[in-house]
Amino acid sequence: MSSNSEIFIHPAADVQTTRIGAQSRIWQFAVVLQGASIGENCNINSHTFIENDVVIGNNVTIKCGVYLWDGIRIHNNVFIGPNATFTNDKFPRSKQYPSAFQPIIIEEGASIGANATILGGITIGKHAMIGAGSVVTRNVPANELWVGNPARFVKKLGN
Numbered sequence: 748m749s750s751n752s753e754i755f756i757h758p759a760a761d762v763q764t765t766r767i768g769a770q771s772r773i774w775q776f777a778v779v780l781q782g783a784s785i786g787e788n789c790n791i792n793s794h795t796f797i798e799n800d801v802v803i804g805n806n807v808t809i810k811c812g813v814y815l816w817d818g819i820r821i822h823n824n825v826f827i828g829p830n831a832t833f834t835n836d837k838f839p840r841s842k843q844y845p846s847a848f849q850p851i852i853i854e855e856g857a858s859i860g861a862n863a864t865i866l867g868g869i870t871i872g873k874h875a876m877i878g879a880g881s882v883v884t885r886n887v888p889a890n891e892l893w894v895g896n897p898a899r900f901v902k903k904l905g906n
Contacts (some may be wrong), residue, residue, distance in 0.1 A: 757793075768805060783815075786823065800848075810861070818848040818867075825853050828861035830878065835867045854889070863898075876904060 754768040756762050759775035768787030773779065775793045782799030785791065789807045794815040797803070804823035809815070812830040819833055835848040849867025853859065857871045860879035871877065875887045878894030878901075888894050892901040 792829075804855075816848065818850040819853075820850065821853045822855040822857075822873075824856045826858040828859055828863065830862045831859045832862070832864045833867075834865070837867055874904060893900075 754767050754769065756771040757773060757775040760773050760777040762773055762779045763779070763781040764779050764783045764785070765875070766784040768789065770786060770787055771785055771789040773791040775792050777793060777795045779797045780799045783797045783801045785803045786805035787809065788801060788805055791809050793813045794811050795809055798815060798817045800817035800879070801819050803821045804825065804895055806824045807821055809827045810829040813827050814833065816833055816835040818835045823839045831856055835851065836845055837849060850865060851865055852870040854871060854873040856874040858876045859865065859871070860877050860881065862880045863877045864882045865871070866884050869883055870886045872889030872891070874890045876892045877883055877887065877898060878892065881894050881898040882896040883893065884897045890904045892904055893899060894901055
């Protein structure tokens, strides 16, 4: 990168959107569809997929093996660990699509651990943390640590 405002897209990435903020980096084998929006200073690791109706804020890290489906909104300063899984359809069937996908909202400063699963229709609150391997089946309030399957409250966190 030759300047602070430059965007880096690895030659082996398939990036169809032009809505990418300054200083963001998209690594090899990432696929980003045309309708997606990525903020400034984001790091999109290899082997990721970002669908059309996805909005990613600023300073977001998305580690390897994460697929972001339509309806996901990721606010600023969020960390998503490797192979975290998101769903957006409560009753999926091949070639049968819901009238609307279930949204997922990850609020400011939240962290999602490796291999966690976030079900559709869930909001993860500001500065919340989801433990590795957890399965989140309901909304997580701000500043809380949740772990397990199903994920349960463990303790309050500071910002």
